[in-house]
Amino acid sequence: MRILLVDDNQQKSDVIIKFLNSKGIKNESIVVAEHASAARVKLSECAYDILLLDVLLPARAGAKPSGEHSVELLRQIVEDGTSAAPQFIIGITADAEGTLSYTAEFKALVTQVVHFNPGDGVWQEMLTAVLQLLKRQDQAKKTNDYDIVVLNALRTPELDNLIKVWPVKLGPEKLLCQNILHSTGTIELDGITRRVACAHLSQMGPIASAHAAANLLSEYRPRLLVMTGICGGFSKEVSIGDLVIADKSWDWQAGKWTDDGTLASSVDPRDGAADLVAYARTIGDAIKLAHGSFTGYARPVNPPELVIGPMVTGSAVVASKDIQEVFKGQHRKMAGIDMECYGMYYAASNYGGAPVKTLCIKAVSDLADRAKDDDHQQFCSYISAAAMLEVVRCYFKTVQN
Known part of the structure; x- marks a missing residue:
């Protein structure tokens, strides 16, 4: 004051x-x-x-x-x-x-x-x-207002599929801070109405996601700040369609490029909420059902695996085997790579208001050492939304109101 x-x-x-x-x-x-x-x-x-x-x-x-x-x-x-x-x-x-x-x-x-x-x-x-x-x-x-805020990188297909999967009732889209498109409404979970806000970025990348997350946290003071959608994966750890539960994230590009062309990393990891990660370990049966009910687009033959591991973030799209050499020294179990997770985790970890739990779950739509394609983006957006819905249900079953 x-x-x-x-x-x-x-x-x-x-x-x-x-x-x-x-x-x-x-x-x-x-x-x-x-x-x-x-x-x-x-x-x-x-x-x-x-x-x-x-x-x-x-x-x-x-x-x-x-x-x-x-x-x-x-x-x-x-x-x-x-x-x-x-x-x-x-x-x-x-x-x-x-x-x-x-x-x-x-x-x-x-x-x-x-x-x-x-x-x-x-x-x-x-x-x-x-x-x-x-x-x-x-x-x-310093007290919570909304129950859930969902932040997606893309309106289509990520947010579109979340709206299809989640039992939400949303109002019209509006602007927050002139560049964050979002809508507010409610979601019914086990007979209880929860307040929810859904937003997507006007541009991709960790700076945009950190900016959006910080403003959404300040505006809505949610209990949960979550992200779903698509990501790249590393072929030694995941297959197309697998779900990456991001227990931590960092900016893989942070550090110093040396004279010999290698990156001396400066890793600053931020964690997803441990209890939300734990809930994600229990949703295997629900994911099998969601996999079986998906129709209309290409889908993997086998149900997705749940892979707990780091989701590294950068402002560049990765589609090369060579770039994976940069990752080897950062973490031996890196599972996914995207352009937004770290920005959201960073904003949540530095937020000084009401307590908030955050988690990113994304499905692997391409492998980072191969050419990109769009064949599985619809399925991956759908299955990641289904996975997060189950995690959210598990969380609210344990809270008092």
Whole structure:
């Protein structure tokens, strides 16, 4: 919580600061400006939750206080948008008579005007109420709102198949942060309605997925953040159609290219949620049923295997045996490679809000050492969505509400 106190009366400021300290607000969270010019500088440097503003304010150091200067500052904040507007703007004046000519205009631009009297508890009660509200809002940001957020790289075929497989009811697509297409709605799981948001990227890659995941986490504060879809696989570990349960992920391109053309890796792995990975180990029977019910497109002859292992991520498409030499020193059991998983895991691991569990399950639609084709993308999008649905069901069977 940040508070900007704008007042040229040092004694008055000291009383207000002492009161804020008694309410648990530390001095480093309180910034003081003695005139309008200083206040503009402070407002340009960072955002504040509360602005406490004297009605009669000097324009600059040594100038005569006037209501014109405080009103002009307020207009710049509220109407012009030249500075970030604090959530609460509160006028505090010790000179009730001197502010009469400015009261109406001042009141139109602030949350509330209160008379300051050290012996009167009215201003203290008002500030206490505002502080309590802000603390409750901050606590709300650290609690979950939505149950599930699904992030896909592609609208077609990944999100399209998830919508077919999951029993979701979604509203129309809308934009988040001008480039994240998503829709919100509900899903019925074992007779309980859960809130869900489904999103897909406007472009592929780990930067796009990290950006989208961070904004979706902030907007919806979900219990689960998951990703389904297609990936490449390594032929020694997986076959076409197999499901890669990403217990961890990292950027395989991170590091330093040496003079001899090799990559000295700088691996920074981020983990999927251990309990979600454990649930994924139990869904074999459900996957066999889903494999048998898939029709209309090419599908592997045998049901997919569940492969627990790293899903490495990079911004480049891999379709060469030579590039696999880069991977050998990173992990002996790398199972899949995609362009988004690490970005989502990274965003989740650095999120400071409500607790969230994350997991990526993707099906192998091509092998990273061979030419790409689209034959199994529909099946892989379908089967990964079916697998994640079972994991989600398992998770919510264990939670209280």
